[in-house]
Amino acid sequence: MAKKARSRAKEATKYSDVSITVLSFSFGVSIIVGVVLICGGGLSGTSDILRYFGFTFAIASILFASFQFRQNTAWKMKEAALINCRRIQSEGQPHLALLHKAFDYNMLTCYTEIPLEDIHKRICKTDKRGKLIKDSNGRAKVTDMKLRLAISYLLNSFEYIAAGVNRGVFDEETVKSLYHRLFIKCRKNFNAYIKHARNDMYPDRSATTWRNFTDFADELIANQEKQDATDN
DSSP, X not given: OHHHXXXXXXXXXXXXXXXXXXXXXXXXXXXXXXXXXXXXXXXXXHHHHHHHHHHHHHHHHHHHHHHHHXXXXXXXXXXXXXXXXXXXXXXXXXXXXXXXXXXXGGGOOTTOOOOHHHHHHHHBXXXXXXXXXXXXXXXXXXXXXXXXXXXXXXXXXXXXXHHHXXXXXXXXXXXXXXXXXXXXXXXXXXXXXXXXXXXXXXXXXXXXXXXXXXXXXHHHHHHHHHHHHHHO
């Protein structure tokens, strides 16, 4: 679904570019035809010339407006992506510090998966045998809420950015240039936790929990693996 949404946004952009190209071609042809008609006597009267070139410059006005709209839209998408990525990066520093302290996060590679058991040991209450202690609703009791919120903040932030890309709010190439490696790293590092959240924590929302993020990240991973295979 996310990939289809992004494809529709790209299709809309492509049709916009095609429309501008067609208008540009029409304007050029109109000028050439007008000059030929004047030289050949096809437009003899002043009123004929004014009407013809009035129509031609109407096309030019539409062309200019379309081009400006396209440029403004593209710029706004890039600006929105840049601003939000920087905001998340700034606001996320305290959360990343907690993750680094708990899992040595900054030193993890892009392809290291944090075992679910390690996450549970850090944020959940366990008995002497190491088993999770659950509440009356069957959910594990949390002992380190700050660390759990840090994990959620990271995943929710990437979900927000990916959803914005899918809906045509954020420019995809800008996001990729800023967050390509971080998307892949987060996806791989917290793969076990994401599965756990979907299957055990929020089974009624398993189809949507961080879905934009994981779909977008999986696409980046697939493209990276293809690129690596080509380079080798």
